[in-house]
Ligand SMILES: C=CC1=C(C)c2cc3[nH]c(cc4nc(cc5[nH]c(cc1n2)c(C)c5CCC(=O)O)C(CCC(=O)O)=C4C)c(C)c3C=C
Ligand SMILES: [Fe+2]
């Protein structure tokens with residue numbers, strides 16, 4: 219939804235004949251993007267969503283002649299059931315939507331409110347998904363209808379990956395090909411190394427430590443994985459994840475051995491980035507580590523990979539190997555320090571496009 223407080227009205231230009239289309243006053247759009255969500259956890263909703271997701275060449279780069287028969291005949295006949303059952307465990311029944319959608323709506327509302335204070339109604343804020351709804355194309359259309367002659371596109375992934383940031387940008391640029399009047403465009407790059415983002419992560423760790431009478435022995439930073447081959451072919455995601463851990467550790471003032479980096483969510487037969495979180499937590503427990511906390515710094519919002527995989531499968535792996543206390547530190551979601559860091563990131567990238575009310579005064 220675009221900003222309801224808007225006073226902007228479309229008008230017909232003075233020179234124009236009666237049938238000239240109305241031209242809305244110029245505005246700037248900020249379009250947030252996250253990964254996606256099925257419309258429901260039933261078989262067909264899951265199949266539609268997974269088909270769109272797993273047919274994306276940025277995610278799975280095998281040639282279509284090799285991959286599509288396997289995807290259509292084997293994977294999409296089974297995975298919609300198993301994934302659907304996992305979604306059912308975490309589904310927001312009240313709103314009938316996935317947690318990722320609920321949280322993205324809350325983030326958007328909080329960012330909209332802050333940017334309205336900073337820029338008034340010249341800047342409109344909305345969100346879209348790469349897969350599923352609301353689609354990127356539908357939101358690009360709405361923004362152009364609302365008069366956005368400039369759009370700042372912001373994929374909500376702290377670290378760059380071809381499978382996330384680049385494919386979100388691809389979809390955005392594809393949507394623009396349908397538009398007669400293409401707005402000026404900027405895309406927001408990875409923001410994992412911003413001090414305000416690292417500070418928001420560190421505060422969430424400090425809160426978790428303060429909440430427990432006996433603090434955890436160590437922190438596992440668990441990032442979504444990807445095939446190791448993608449790293450070898452030039453994807454910087456691995457390095458940006460490692461650097462995120464280092465910056466977080468430095469901000470916390472901790473020694474190197476108090477944080478472990480690991481990668482989760484392996485999919486398919488290839489080797490992925492290692493160590494695998496599910497194995498690493500078991501190894502730690504076998505070595506005698508009794509208390510761990512897990513944080514997921516690659517996810518800007520909790521989703522199936524955090525709520526179900528980390529807090530389910532990975533927790534079980536630790537406990538079965540002898541671990542005693544497992545704390546999951548939630549994603550930053552609509553936490554105030556996170557919203558502030560995202561708004562600062564947006565403001566930096568809007569420089570020269572929009573003027574903040576404070577500096578106008
Ligand atoms: C945070 C960064 C992410 C990277 C990097 C990433 C790479 C990547 N993912 C797959 C395959 C799957 N991803 C799945 C879910 C999923 N992935 C991310 C983020 C990243 N993926 C998120 C936020 C989610 C959760 C979405 C949600 O709706 O909650 C899944 C599970 C799909 C399912 O069964 O529901 C798969 C499979 C690959 C192959 C890949 C690297 C190339
Ligand atoms: Fe993924």
Ligand SMILES: [Fe+2]
Pocket residue numbers: 456457458460
């Ligand atoms: Fe690296």
